[in-house]
Amino acid sequence: MNPFLLFFKLFYENDPTGLDQLSQKLSSAIVGLSQRISAPNNPVQEVLAVRPVHSVTDILNRSLIKVADETRAKARELGFHAWAVERVSEEADQVLIRVARDTVRDVPPSPARCWHRGEGVVGQCWAQDDKVAINLRARQYSSSTATKWKVKSAEFRLGQTYSDFRKTTKAFMAIVAVPIKRSDHFLGCISVNIDRESRASFRGVWPTPLRDIMYAAAKQVAALWHAS
Known part of the structure; x- marks a missing residue:
């Protein structure tokens, strides 16, 4: 098993609520990062736009x-x-x-x-x-x-x-x-x-x-x- 998955399994084995909260935080972070990248004049977006052909x-x-x-x-x-x-x-x-x-x-x-x-x-x-x-x-x-x-x-x-x-x-x-x-x-x-x-x-x-x-x-x- 992936060591990171094993860690989360052991750490949250007796605390499913904590695992749910962690999942929600990760989802929010991913959405936030996506919004920042797609925002106008974002440096990351500009790099993607001029990537080599x-x-x-x-x-x-x-x-x-x-x-x-x-x-x-x-x-x-x-x-x-x-x-x-x-x-x-x-x-x-x-x-x-x-x-x-x-x-x-x-x-x-x-x-x-x-x-x-x-x-x-x-x-x-x-x-x-x-x-x-x-x-x-x-x-x-x-x-x-x-x-x-x-x-x-x-x-x-x-x-x-x-x-x-x-x-x-x-x-x-x-x-x-x-x-x-x-x-x-x-x-x-x-x-x-x-x-x-x-x-x-x-x-x-x-x-x-x-x-x-x-x-x-x-x-x-x-x-x-x-x-x-």
Whole structure:
């Protein structure tokens, strides 16, 4: 038996009331310490806030929490992803491959896939070398049919079939992406998807504050990749 537990057992064996009082005091002390740490401007909290970033997932996690704090979108409705330009083989073209994701929901990631330049929101971000934001609740998307889809531009269709597009609209209300760049060279992108059930409005999330948070994350990821 743990010597501390043995001590308490022997010391309070004939005094259960004393043991209860000790338990209450310990509980109060723990609660008090927790409140002091979470208090504004607390040095401990500041240290935790600036702790070193060890991975891309750390960056995505902090960004997700910040978006949830500053908008009506709930953390469980958000998905943050990091994509990198890679070549899967010497003969193949370069593609975007997901290298990290963060979500507070306990759900398995979607099947791994590669996105070509111009394909999907992340592929359009790559092709345009710029931010791309798609509000899937907008009438131009919500009223689309298979017939209308065929006559739309490739950029509007995101390089996708109507069937693939419908799968996207059934899952999300918006998808946005910003490039990860270093010295004007496109390295990949950060993408965020917001669940279809979210009560947040697109205008309440994009462009501010989500755009600035994503660009900050992209800058951090680029620096992390450069240092590794």
